[in-house]
Amino acid sequence: MVRNVMNRFAELLDRLVLTPSRNGKLTLLTDYFRSVEDPDRGLALAAITGDMSIAAVKPAMLRALVVERMDPVLFGYSYDYVGDLAETVSLVWPQPAGHIPNHAPTLAEVVGKLQAASRSDGPQVLAKLLDSASISARFAIIKLVTGGLRIGVSARLAKQALADLGQVDIAEIEELWHGLTPPYAELFAWLEGRAEKPKSAALALFRPVMLSNAVDDGDLEKLDPADYAAEWKWDGIRVQAVCEGGIRRLYSRTGDDVSGAFPDLAAAMDFEATLDGELLVGDPREATGTFSDLQQRLNRKSVSQKVQQQYPAFMRCYDALQIAGEDLRGLPFAQRRSRLETFVGALDPGRFDLSPLVEFPDWEALERLRQAPPHPIIEGVMLKRWDSPYLAGRPKGPWFKWKRDPHTVDAVLMYAQRGHGKRSSFYSDYTFGVWSGPEGAEELVPVGKAYFGFTDEELRQIDKYVRDNTIERFGPVRSVRADRNNGLVLEVAFEGLNRSTRHKSGVAMRFPRVSRLRWDKPAAEADRIETLQALLDR
Amino acid sequence: MRASDLLKPRPEGLYCPPGDFFIDPVRPVNRALITHGHSDHARSGHRSVLATRQTLDIMGLRYGEDFAGTTQAAVLGETIEINGVSVSFHPAGHVLGSAQICVEHQGMRIVASGDYKRQQDATCLPFEPVPCDVFITEATFGLPVFRHPPDSEEIARLLKSAGQFPERSHLIGAYALGKAQRVMRLLRDAGYDRPVYIHGALAKLSEYYQSQGIDLGRLEPATIEGGGKADFTGAIVVGPPAAFADRWARRFPDPIACFASGWMRIRQRAKQGGVELPLIISDHADWDELIATIKETGAEEIWVTHGREEALVRWCELEGIAARPLHLVGYEDEGD
Numbered sequence: 100m101v102r103n104v105m106n107r108f109a110e111l112l113d114r115l116v117l118t119p120s121r122n123g124k125l126t127l128l129t130d131y132f133r134s135v136e137d138p139d140r141g142l143a144l145a146a147i148t149g150d151m152s153i154a155a156v157k158p159a160m161l162r163a164l165v166v167e168r169m170d171p172v173l174f175g176y177s178y179d180y181v182g183d184l185a186e187t188v189s190l191v192w193p194q195p196a197g198h199i200p201n202h203a204p205t206l207a208e209v210v211g212k213l214q215a216a217s218r219s220d221g222p223q224v225l226a227k228l229l230d231s232a233s234i235s236a237r238f239a240i241i242k243l244v245t246g247g248l249r250i251g252v253s254a255r256l257a258k259q260a261l262a263d264l265g266q267v268d269i270a271e272i273e274e275l276w277h278g279l280t281p282p283y284a285e286l287f288a289w290l291e292g293r294a295e296k297p298k299s300a301a302l303a304l305f306r307p308v309m310l311s312n313a314v315d316d317g318d319l320e321k322l323d324p325a326d327y328a329a330e331w332k333w334d335g336i337r338v339q340a341v342c343e344g345g346i347r348r349l350y351s352r353t354g355d356d357v358s359g360a361f362p363d364l365a366a367a368m369d370f371e372a373t374l375d376g377e378l379l380v381g382d383p384r385e386a387t388g389t390f391s392d393l394q395q396r397l398n399r400k401s402v403s404q405k406v407q408q409q410y411p412a413f414m415r416c417y418d419a420l421q422i423a424g425e426d427l428r429g430l431p432f433a434q435r436r437s438r439l440e441t442f443v444g445a446l447d448p449g450r451f452d453l454s455p456l457v458e459f460p461d462w463e464a465l466e467r468l469r470q471a472p473p474h475p476i477i478e479g480v481m482l483k484r485w486d487s488p489y490l491a492g493r494p495k496g497p498w499f500k501w502k503r504d505p506h507t508v509d510a511v512l513m514y515a516q517r518g519h520g521k522r523s524s525f526y527s528d529y530t531f532g533v534w535s536g537p538e539g540a541e542e543l544v545p546v547g548k549a550y551f552g553f554t555d556e557e558l559r560q561i562d563k564y565v566r567d568n569t570i571e572r573f574g575p576v577r578s579v580r581a582d583r584n585n586g587l588v589l590e591v592a593f594e595g596l597n598r599s600t601r602h603k604s605g606v607a608m609r610f611p612r613v614s615r616l617r618w619d620k621p622a623a624e625a626d627r628i629e630t631l632q633a634l635l636d637r
Numbered sequence: 638m639r640a641s642d643l644l645k646p647r648p649e650g651l652y653c654p655p656g657d658f659f660i661d662p663v664r665p666v667n668r669a670l671i672t673h674g675h676s677d678h679a680r681s682g683h684r685s686v687l688a689t690r691q692t693l694d695i696m697g698l699r700y701g702e703d704f705a706g707t708t709q710a711a712v713l714g715e716t717i718e719i720n721g722v723s724v725s726f727h728p729a730g731h732v733l734g735s736a737q738i739c740v741e742h743q744g745m746r747i748v749a750s751g752d753y754k755r756q757q758d759a760t761c762l763p764f765e766p767v768p769c770d771v772f773i774t775e776a777t778f779g780l781p782v783f784r785h786p787p788d789s790e791e792i793a794r795l796l797k798s799a800g801q802f803p804e805r806s807h808l809i810g811a812y813a814l815g816k817a818q819r820v821m822r823l824l825r826d827a828g829y830d831r832p833v834y835i836h837g838a839l840a841k842l843s844e845y846y847q848s849q850g851i852d853l854g855r856l857e858p859a860t861i862e863g864g865g866k867a868d869f870t871g872a873i874v875v876g877p878p879a880a881f882a883d884r885w886a887r888r889f890p891d892p893i894a895c896f897a898s899g900w901m902r903i904r905q906r907a908k909q910g911g912v913e914l915p916l917i918i919s920d921h922a923d924w925d926e927l928i929a930t931i932k933e934t935g936a937e938e939i940w941v942t943h944g945r946e947e948a949l950v951r952w953c954e955l956e957g958i959a960a961r962p963l964h965l966v967g968y969e970d971e972g973d
Contacts, residue, residue, distance in 0.1 A: 110794070113904075114798075114914070116904065116908075117904070117907055117908060117912065117913050117914070117915070118913055119913070123802070123893075123913075126801060126802065127801070130801055169781070170951070170952075170955055172951055173781050173948055173951055173952065174781075176780060176781075176945070176947060176948045176951070177780055177781050177782045177948075180780055180782065180903075180945075181782055181903055181905070182905060183904070183905070186903070186904060187782060190781070190782040190783075190784060190902070191781040191782055234784060234786070
């Protein structure tokens, strides 16, 4: 075992972020877990899986800390060049005079100090840690406190590395996971063969969910429609409702406990089972709410009575993992489905219903249904093999999602903002608008912002267009000439629309991206706001 | 004599009117003084060239023996008179043969650093600070974000990765003159005694380094004759960076792209270039070395050239040292 210093963790992050291959990442992770001691390795694991809680330091605070210590102009040049605040600060942070760090801190020490810090002394604790760390350790520390490592490693991949380390199945790890807490010493002991498998004494644990693959070109022709059940794909939130021995938990698909945000639904969970389904709002007997309705319930830690009444949450069930202590995951989908149908029939019909099966004779018929779903919150269809067991993860073959094609709109480029990092010399973030107002007095209203979907060559072309057609500049943003006779039309693809009070246009797009550059299309022929409003009202 | 009368930028390069010579001209001139062999500083076609013996040898290897009309070897530390101007060459620590050029006339002394670094490098002589009135510094890495780590740490990371991925090969992009040989030498210093495979473009220069007494160990051409990918399992291969995008690189098994350069300090640069294992090994001074060197020369005035002039000029202002950017055209960062 090597010394479990912070630098090892920092080095791991540096390598992971630049290693594209999954196998390469797994090698780096298992190697790290094998060669670093407790508790450092367990804390690293928690940081990667997002199970570590450290009070966040805001970027503005970080910037303030560094300009107390160096010339703001030099910092400005540096940040402009690097484009990433955490990286810039890690590089330029001046080592205090006469201070030679003779003790490289461990990850455990760093995490301990950060967790013990109060909101008010947090920044100073951070500054002290940065004083004592090497450049790459500083980067890692800043990543820890600003939240989100962004190293291209999912919690699942980290768990796969653990499975590789202990030569066990990943499902065993996922099932144990919610009964464990950092730094996971007992988990490592088991994986290294030094101890028994930890017992999950806790009840109502999360069970790893089964995910689907997108249908690719040519996939369906190889499949027999008779082997598959079809259901609508509901655009709500995937949840797992677990009740065991009086403990009730509502989990997100990643295993986060979201019971607190949906007390109305949790209160109706008076059964012994683990159900898989989609959380939606409305009353399933009468009407299912739209995505905008659902949004009223998202990203809230607590929720008022009024909102609960206006937008009641319910669960549209599509699978049963266990019922009354019996594990059903090994059964074929057809059998699980019939057990589920019986079971859901006995639950509160205002809170639970069954995701209906969609009958279809062949793929062409299903394609027609997919293109014209009966409800706006349906985003396509799901295909599930009748004989498939419930498998954790994303096995290829048993489950497919076949999404509706995205919506598109022709919009006019209005503003362009300079990008960061490798795009720092390009105007790469585009605000676009559509026409509104009476004929003869039309004006553009911004409806969204997109910064991807185009090729590098197209980026160069748009960048040139922006530079040649700038009418005003404010900071990194340029206002581009856009009127009835001049303007660049962008075909924008998006997944859906929400009502928005923040945007002047009253709509906000989900997942917008530039799908085509319409150099050929006159600006006056771009779409009008009514086209988008029609989508909202559907 | 005013400094700006002793040396001034011209389209051809830095010109000395009283001495009638250029330093590192980018176009053919009558008389050229050359700091080191990188192609943006050392061009062929001058009527006469004054440079260190090793720089002349390197130019000969790169351009052929007739790269200049006449040549004269400058001995480090010895003064040569050119039209009444005193000229001397001093080690710059950049690559083998690299030198700073000190120009002195009527009590005014200017040192043109060429490219330089302060980190130790077993493949060339260390930089010697020369007290002067005006110091012309390069600024390739003239931003406070550039802090080069010790090169031994970088090589240790490479060797660790070679141990972690024994079934793959490690391809190191390194410029053909200087960086490539330094990497080979660092591998030897770290105890790596297997052969290092090299791209053909590195052969002549590496051989020259060896002939100058710099032991690079066993080098083998990265060619496949009758063999296959398996020949390079676990191998460390060094080649010019451009070759890695080439079909040439396909002969190696599941290679890990490494790049030895000061630019690798910036993650986005590594990511953009598809580099998996960045090795921050530079032949240019980093920010700390630049500012320490400026202080050490005791110069009252600093001229900043090729690179990021603005930050270094700003730093000089804060320190109360007169400084200005010297806009010379035609220099790139070939050396890193």
